[in-house]
Amino acid sequence: MQPKIHVFVKQIIQETPSVKRFVLVSKEGADLPAFSAGSHVTTFLNTAAGTLERHYSLVQAPAITDHYEIAVQLHAQSQGGSAYWHHQVSEGTELFISYPKNHFSLSFRAKHHVFYAAGIGITPFLSMMAELVAQGRSFELHYAAKSREMCAFYETLQKTYRDSCHLYLSADPDSSRMRPDGMRQQRIGTHVYFCGPETMVNQFQEAARSYGYPQQSIHFELFAPPAPMLREPFLVELWQSKRTISVGSDQSLLAALLAAGIKSPYSCRVGRCGTCAVEVLSGEVAHYDSVLSEKERAAQDVMMTCVSRAVHNKLVLSL
Amino acid sequence: MQKQRYLLLMDETGESASHDLRNELAASSLPVEVHPVTLESLHRSELTALLFRQWIGTYLYLLVSWPLLEPLRQLAEDAGFSEQEMECHGLGPHTRQVFCSACQKMNQTEDETVISCHFCGEELSVSEHYSKRLQAFLGYTSIR
Numbered sequence: 280m281q282p283k284i285h286v287f288v289k290q291i292i293q294e295t296p297s298v299k300r301f302v303l304v305s306k307e308g309a310d311l312p313a314f315s316a317g318s319h320v321t322t323f324l325n326t327a328a329g330t331l332e333r334h335y336s337l338v339q340a341p342a343i344t345d346h347y348e349i350a351v352q353l354h355a356q357s358q359g360g361s362a363y364w365h366h367q368v369s370e371g372t373e374l375f376i377s378y379p380k381n382h383f384s385l386s387f388r389a390k391h392h393v394f395y396a397a398g399i400g401i402t403p404f405l406s407m408m409a410e411l412v413a414q415g416r417s418f419e420l421h422y423a424a425k426s427r428e429m430c431a432f433y434e435t436l437q438k439t440y441r442d443s444c445h446l447y448l449s450a451d452p453d454s455s456r457m458r459p460d461g462m463r464q465q466r467i468g469t470h471v472y473f474c475g476p477e478t479m480v481n482q483f484q485e486a487a488r489s490y491g492y493p494q495q496s497i498h499f500e501l502f503a504p505p506a507p508m509l510r511e512p513f514l515v516e517l518w519q520s521k522r523t524i525s526v527g528s529d530q531s532l533l534a535a536l537l538a539a540g541i542k543s544p545y546s547c548r549v550g551r552c553g554t555c556a557v558e559v560l561s562g563e564v565a566h567y568d569s570v571l572s573e574k575e576r577a578a579q580d581v582m583m584t585c586v587s588r589a590v591h592n593k594l595v596l597s598l
Numbered sequence: 599m600q601k602q603r604y605l606l607l608m609d610e611t612g613e614s615a616s617h618d619l620r621n622e623l624a625a626s627s628l629p630v631e632v633h634p635v636t637l638e639s640l641h642r643s644e645l646t647a648l649l650f651r652q653w654i655g656t657y658l659y660l661l662v663s664w665p666l667l668e669p670l671r672q673l674a675e676d677a678g679f680s681e682q683e684m685e686c687h688g689l690g691p692h693t694r695q696v697f698c699s700a701c702q703k704m705n706q707t708e709d710e711t712v713i714s715c716h717f718c719g720e721e722l723s724v725s726e727h728y729s730k731r732l733q734a735f736l737g738y739t740s741i742r
């Protein structure tokens with residue numbers, strides 16, 4: 280089990296009609312673990328339906344460790360996470376969170392950083408920009424929101440990053456749209472970072488590649504795991520444990536392994552960290568992760584159980 | 599990466615050696631820029647400015663004699679070119695400068711990894727550390 284930190288909610292700030300910012304402080308009164316720009320924490324929410332694990336970026340400057348701040352957007356079709364944060368949590372609520380993890384870190388070698396955020400996708404960039412300012416490195420932010428009222432952190436951005444910040448308001452007929460072509464005329468050594476819904480991230484990734492960005496200079500974070508195209512149930516034979524388990528169409532392989540009591544380490548659960556990798560002995564894998572390279576995918580001997588599935592009805596794993 | 603244009607830097611040796619490559623690039627329909635370099639031009643700001651003003655999508659070729667290759671590669675890296683965005687070709691006899699950490703003198707070597715210093719006789723292992731200031735690889739005395 281991963282170690283957890285006991286915290287309580289010290290303050291709640293309504294950023295926009297649908298976004299709240301929560302200030303979390305250690306229950307022990309101690310400083311919280313240091314973190315790097317772009318980090319997130321997993322929050323464990325005790326709901327009637329069981330424990331919900333949700334990931335949120337830390338939005339304050341990495342130099343600050345006497346509290347953590349996260350921002351949560353209330354989703355209309357919330358599966359419980361954001362609704363819980365918005366409706367059940369009040370100042371004083373206690374909960375457990377994970378240690379900070381980072382699957383979306385700043386490149387050390389980049390000469391210039393360009394961030395593209397859609398909606399609540401702004402969150403990981405807040406700690407990144409604070410870090411870059413502290414280091415005197417160059418960056419620019421492109422941020423699309425519905426309107427001025429729905430634009431989380433508008434004041435902070437205007438106050439602190441006025442010159443490096445470009446806003447695009449989709450409900451405002453006078454405002455321009457956020458487009459990928461701005462990435463074209465960037466100097467060599469530029470790295471680009473995207474955070475937002477899957478369609479936006481995919482569109483920007485594809486554009487960046489077509490403009491000549493090498494894969495290593497393209498970074499992204501998705502809100503949710505990419506929806507697998509193949510969602511057929513399948514069987515996995517576990518070679519060492521001599522068992523066969525079935526994976527339902529509404530279930531990930533990781534979830535099926537855990538449900539069957541198989542010890543399976545995992546962390547991000549969105550195919551980004553590589554923790555859940557297992558060896559594949561036979562069968563064809565439909566890969567949906569962003570850890571493996573093209574070559575590793577083609578080799579078909581390892582898969583991320585949190586997102587990837589079987590192409591046909593069966594896989595044999597070395598587990 | 600999806601190349602948008604080519605930039606080719608070459609010295610005298612590179613000029614004849616790059617014949618085929620230049621034909622190939624010319625046939626590619628992407629813009630090609632060719633610039634001559636010499637040991638002297640390394641220290642001129644024009645070369646630095648040329649590399650630093652390149653845009654994303656530029657693919658860099660270096661075709662130069664060995665002593666010029668490492669300093670040029672370093673300069674390109676400082677400008678922001680990554681391994682995926684350049685190709686380096688050293689030409690002619692492969693000599694490199696190795697700086698003796700014991701007597702602080704410069705040795706001309708080929709590609710040996712261990713040499714004995716021509717001046718003090720110390721045994722030096724040639725590191726991958728290239729000093730821009732000395733324009734040489736650092737030769738460390740082995741710890742005995």
Ligand code: FES
Binds near residue numbers: 544
């Ligand atoms: S748990 Fe992170 S890749 Fe699967």
